[in-house]
Amino acid sequence: MSFLEVRDLKVHFPNRGGLFSRKTQPIKAVDGIHFDIEQGQTYGLVGESGSGKTTTGRAIIGLNSITSGSVTFEGRQLTSGDLQRQGAFRRDIQMIFQDPYSSLNPKKRVLDIISEPLRNFERLSASEEKARVQQLLEQVGLSPESILKYPHEFSGGQRQRIGIARAIALKPKLIIADEPVSALDVSVQAQVLNFMRDIQKEFNLTYLLISHDLGIVRHMCDQIGIMYKGRYVEQGTTDDIFDNPQHIYTKRLISAIPDIDPTKREEKYKFREEVRTEYELAYGNYFGEDGLAYPLKPISETHFVALPGRG
Amino acid sequence: ACSSGNGNEESSPSATTETATPTSSASASPSASETPAAEDGLYSINDFSNVKKNEGEAIKGGSITFGLVSDTPFEGTLNFNFYSGDPDSQVLSWFDEGLLTWDKSYVYTNDGAATYEVSEDGKTFTFTIRDNVNWQDGKPVTAEDWLFAHEVIGNPKYDGPRYDSNFTNIVGMAEYHDGKAKTISGIEVLSEKKLKITYIQSTPSLLTGGVWSYPLAKHIFGVMDVAKISASPEVREKPIGFGPFKVKSIVPGESVVFEKNPDYWRGEPALDEVVLKVINPTTIVQQLETGGVDLVDSFPVDQYPDNATLSNVEFLGTIDRAYTYMGFKLGKWDAEAGKVVPDAKAKMGDVNLRKAMWLAVDNDQVGKKFYHGLRWNATTLIPPSHPEYHDSTNPGVAYDPEMANKILDDAGYKMDGKFRTNPDGSELVINFISMTGGDIAQPLAQYYVQSWQAIGLNVQLEMVEFNSFYDRVGANGEDDPKVDVYQGAWSVGIDVDPSGLYGKDAIYNFPRYESAENDRLLAEGISEKAFDVKVRQDIYKQWQKLMVDEIPVFPTLYRAVLAPVNKRILNYAIGDGTNLYPYQIAVSQDKPFVKE
Amino acid sequence: MNEALLQIEHLTTSFRIADQYYAAVDDVTLSVRENEVLAIVGESGSGKSALAYSIMGLHTRAKTEGDIYFNGHNIARLSPSKLNKLRGKDMSMIFQDPLSALNPLMIVGAQIEEVILLHQPKLSRKDRADKAVELLAKVGIPRPEHTYGRYPHELSGGMRQRVIIAIAIANGPKLLIADEPTTALDVTIQLQILELLRKLKADSKAGIVLITHDLGVVSEMADRVAVMYAGQIVEIADIYTLISKARHPYTRSLLQSIPTAGETKSRLHVIQGIVPSLQNLPRQGCRFRSRIPWIDESAHEEQPIMHEIAPGHWVRCSCYKHFRFPDSKEEELRHVLP
Amino acid sequence: MDKAPIPISSAKQPTAKQPNKSPSGWKIIWREIVRDKVAFISLIFLCLVILSVFGISLVLDQEQIVSVDLFSLKQPPSEQFWLGTDYGGRDVFGQLIIGTRNSLSIGIIVTVLTGLIGVLVGLVSGYFGGTVDNIFMRFVDFFMILPTLMIVIAFVTAVPKYSIVSFSLIMTAFLWMGIARLIRSKALQEKEMDYVQASRTLGSSNLKIMLVQVLPNLSSIIIVTMTLNLAANIGLESGLSFLGFGFPESTPSLGTLVSYATDPQTLESRWWIWLPASLLILVLMLSINNVGQALKRATDARQRKG
Amino acid sequence: MWRTVARRLVIMIPQILLLSILVFLMAKAMPGDALTGLLDPSIDPAAMDAQRVRLGLNNPWHVQYWDWITQAVQGDFGQSFRFKMPVSDLIGQRMMNTVWLSLATLILTYLIAIPLGITSGRFNDTWADRLITGYTYIGFAAPLFIFALLMLWVFGFHFGWFPTGGSVEPGTEPGTVQYVASKIYHLLLPAISMALITTVTTVQYLRSEIIDTKQKDFIITARAKGASEARVYNRHILRNSLLPIAAFFGYEITGLIGGTIFIENIFSYPGMGQLFLSSISLRDFSVVTSLVLLYGAASIIGALISDITLSIVDPRIRIK
Ligand SMILES: Nc1ncnc2c1ncn2[C@@H]1O[C@H](COP(=O)(O)OP(=O)(O)OP(=O)(O)O)[C@@H](O)[C@H]1O
Ligand SMILES: Nc1ncnc2c1ncn2[C@@H]1O[C@H](COP(=O)(O)OP(=O)(O)OP(=O)(O)O)[C@@H](O)[C@H]1O
Ligand SMILES: [Mg+2]
């Protein structure tokens, strides 16, 4: 049994408006996805905007209710709905948010921000709490004196680290990181990514890393799932995906990554041209009538591709 | 009825001919200046004439503007048989009139559009309408029309306020009203112009406004459903009458233009046109100064001192048929039996207490200070507007706080700290309500409270709005037990008979006062023997004294009505029995005089 | 070497903040030739957009000093009406946020037509409409007639960006300034837009100023690169030189911090400290000094100037000569910040 | 309305730019008000008026003021009566003070009550959204369509005896919807912010999130609206008193004093009765609005003066 | 869109019903009734009671309400007790006056607001802007009734330039030029007084909208296109700022309701607001209830109109 098992997860949003709203076709933000994450690993979720990555992450942590399917964490099924009632067991899953500006309450001091989970789950005296927060701050590389500052007094990277400190305060086992660095400048981005790897080793953390930046995903992840319109098109190890992409959509995604080496421009052109031709020609082979991906089929032990009928 | 706010009284005969209607206790808006025209800032009604001095020669024709002072538009129920507000009656009086007129003492004369004869027993009246009395559409005013008016008002579907004791006094009217009879047996059409009405009871009141004298044009309204007449265009948009002017155009609620009715039975009117427009009490002076109006129906006395010297108008004045009073709650109304039930243990039951309260108030000063002498200390419950019956020899109760204190002391109301207690030592708190309306209402009531507190009575004032006021004093039969004293005002009808206000079976007997003597006097006042004016005077003299002794209520102020008139107006008068009629009104020049 | 299409000399743009002027663009000298893509890279807040706006004369409340020669004419002091003759015709601009850059209450067709009308007033209504549709087709919008009547919010991000490009190229500009044209877009869409720009350049031989912070995009597109830091150009070189032989510490750090496909799982380089805000810029000496504290202070120049270390390769301040990446102990230092 | 998807946007809102939220709101607000001279003067004036009105009305003999003096009716200002007397010989200055106190009290009570209800309803409605929101908003919609002034007039007439408290309650009943709406829309926005989501994942209860996390972020907007509402409520109260549907005369209010001016004689020749009250209303409203506007600027970073 | 409009109109029905119950209950709770004011001792109390019975005043409120609402649904709002005419006719007479007054006020409001708002927004931080902002500050603070009183006094009484009451000169024939002119003349001063105050919010709104729009990215796009400043303003800024204003006028209706009550009373202008107050004091309940309902419906429809216009002028908004 895997650490985290996601089985046929569906999250649909009702599409409605007004009082006497006639229910129309729901938005199928996540439409039947399936994956496992092993402890200590980093799992990357990639896809274009609107493909349902965030929704998946939010469904796992319980911020979105699950329409159907199941999420099993350490053998226990997570139900959606009221987060606090599931108490202790929820604290093992935490989240890092995309926007370091809006994810910290601007009216709260660092102390209050980081101690929020502690106050909810652990009964600590004020001085114990302060000590814990200071310790956490040190762990994320901020000076312990910062506890009385407000978020706006920090840079983006520092804020993101405050967010991380808050997420690791309860010593979670799984962290869902939704685009943790896309709001940051390259140099700061590096800082956060390095740090995430450091604490992963330190606490044996498992990451579900959501990103559309393939460079980052490649840098960070052991396993990758590619999403398209709420479904998976391909899943495999990082090498499977980058060195041996099978689905035309994956290929297209990978070919679109700009290359840092200008000398390879021509090469890239050609490659992209090929992919594009293939995409145009073979589109029908990869997607169903409704333009959605087929169910995943294994092509190796670790590598799964959404293909019709085949193997 | 009267709306809250301004206490305008009708200056021309009104259809609510009998008894009384309430007026608000204080008159409209404020004012007075630091430099009054009279040296002491005081005026007296005796200085005013009710007849306009004629200055200059009348020109032919002409048009005048009449200002109807009201802060709301007039309702527009333009028929004597249906209207209910005073503003409407102001409009009506220009184009319609009653068939009977009366003299100075409000007794019917034979000068009007109809003449009358009374039978020996005083119960049967025979009326003859003059031949030349015609509706403005040319049709003659007939006895049939007069009967029709009675039939409509007596009809159960009738929606106006006229079905009153004058009608129930007609033989057969009750049966007709209840649907038991198809006709009113007591009314008979003798010929086209002759009508006979038989009354159940003969009383002197019949001669003073007791006869319904407003015919209803049957050829127009005869075909209508009674319930719909008051809303019909013939009432609202092109009303008809037989008065000196006829309606030319109406802007609903705002203004009416009248043109002369050349066929008027008294003769052709002098004026070509009369324009009537509603003006807000706040704009009267400005309108008068600029000649925007030539005359108005009434003028707030508070504004008089500032405008006494207006060069272009002459102020006419007369005594108002009204008085303000303090009422004491002495009992309850029994709705079942339809009569008052005095309560011997009522808080205000002790006449000494009431007397002391009267003694404690200085109405003389109130009249002088608040009203510049144009309201003055009232003595009895029949105002001097009825000079024949008002007992000017009765001094009422004069201001004497020492006396008041003494009476209270003697009666056992002992001082306990700031205030007096009941004779049995219990706490005495007197609840006093008074009506809002106008700027003076509150200070006036407050003044009374202070006066009473000055003699050690703990009086609590509550100012309430018109509707609540009458609701609480018991106009609907439910007396509010929390009211002990109230300040009200009545505008009395042309008939002096006060039984509608003080009779034991009158719901408007708000003090709920009853005594054998009172019953006797009131009954005698309208008995047959009272046809003799001397006798009647004596009866009411006794009654006025009784009231001053018993004090179920005490009058506080009598009032003057003032009517400014542009100097160009000729042949104009206010009040009754002046022998001047609207068709005679003329002007001495084309345009009104304006303020210099 | 032919005459530069755009020649910027000693351009300084200052914003007024609390009664004082602060230079967001500080003494920038640059040139762009025809048929050349000049990329400007730098972290957020380094003054890239401010520079672009200065070229277009779009600042309303900034003080601009220095000279901007366009086609040999100095346009830095041009009157608005003269400038308007150039803007949208000879030089035009593509904006970062394609939604807010379009008027939400006008159909996109009308917005394209407007720029045609402004510079080719003689064209009839119909011709203009035709031209607009033609432009929409040219930027690769599938059903141009249909899209013509759409409102901006009805289009996807990529489509909007194409509309903006259509507006920019409507009158065949000689100079195109693209301020982060793909930052808001997905990689696949980004690629399409970049290809579109490339095609346009090939067709019209226009000069393009491409502003971005993505070095990947730079290496795909640029002929030459200018690296900006804190309002100043710190390094200029052709793309090949810059990627392989960058000298300025800032450029080198930037290149090191990108997680590239090649070396996976290693630690990324992190530039110490933060980009100082406009008010807190060090106005004296080397601006990058505080972010490489392990390099000896004396390595910096007092008044750093641009050094041409190879033909066409300019670097600011001589500290580049002494720069090395920090060893692990020095790395530790940065872990705990004040 | 849809928003541009902003997936990558590393460029926007970086370290160097103005943080989008104020550094400790109070300090900014205070700084902004002090900087804005007009607002600062207004604030001082307001404090002075409030202090002196409540202070003086403590020492004033209220009974004395509303008692009628037949021998000093309608007197112009003098040593004894600083602002003259009215129709009842009552001291206008005293009435002005008490009237201001009454009007201010009503304004403040109504503002606080409407604020409480509005914030509560708006917060719950906006935070929970969905069905709760739908029901609440139908309710609010219903109240919104009420012709408030007319309903309040009708209500005041229907309640025969009213005190400051009951009058405030009546006004409150029909005035809380505006705030509720505003707070709701802000709460809707705010709850989408990641910090709220973060709190949920951290196990905070909804109540706690609403009160501890969301509410402080709405505080500035609440303060601003409440300030502006205060002015509006005082205006409404005096308007009602002016029409004669406010307080009885024995409880002076600024509107009552102004209503004396409906009489042209008073308007023209006895200015001391109505003019001070009118001016006071004007200046009070002006000051409150000035402060409110300054607060608004302080909370809106874009408009901030410096 | 027509579906949504229809839906909104359907939602309106329960709202109006609820409103009618509320008003009805309040009316019933008021002390006294239409007959209380009719104190005439000569009238037999029995006759009064008979009247009450006939008018149904003695029935329990829900019976009265039911009678009233079933009639009202059929367009019969009952009789005015005081005016002795169908309420619908009565209100019909007054409504036109109020409608004209409101219309004139609206027109004036925009006539004042647009140039001022534009000037102030476009040239913000100039002396003109400061002047206009000063005016809006004072206008925002000045209660309508005080201002209207002053206007009445200055221009009505002191200078005598305008009539001080009524809606038309007596005797003018409806339909003639004089009639129309006289109507306009009578409503001019009230309308100006109200407009000068109500316009303030619009000026402020327009100003901030323009200042806001000025900073929008698409304005920079327009400049980058080479559009002249004038064009940028007329084509982009004004259009985008004015259109929402245009849609506001529906909401203005709600604001005008309160205003007319004051204005009509101060200027003795016979409209619905004045009718409302006098009907309240005379307990003419059928008129009171009908008026409140009418105003309620007006504000709903106003809001609807605004929403519709807004969705027309702003393609981003779809009315729900
Ligand atoms: N609360 C919601 N209500 C309705 N639709 C929603 C909601 N949340 C997300 N969606 C829709 O679900 C789809 C997937 O959204 P999601 O945010 O998961 O995408 P994503 O892959 O994270 O995209 P991005 O890269 O832009 O963050 C989108 O079409 C979005 O519009
Ligand atoms: N209108 C302005 N007023 C004041 N300061 C400004 C203004 N515009 C920009 N700045 C400041 O000027 C500096 C440079 O800004 P600019 O927008 O040019 O940066 P950028 O390099 O384009 O950054 P980004 O990658 O975020 O777009 C920043 O510090 C910014 O805060
Ligand atoms: Mg997402």
Ligand SMILES: [Mg+2]
């Ligand atoms: Mg930029």
Ligand code: NI
């Ligand atoms: Ni250096």
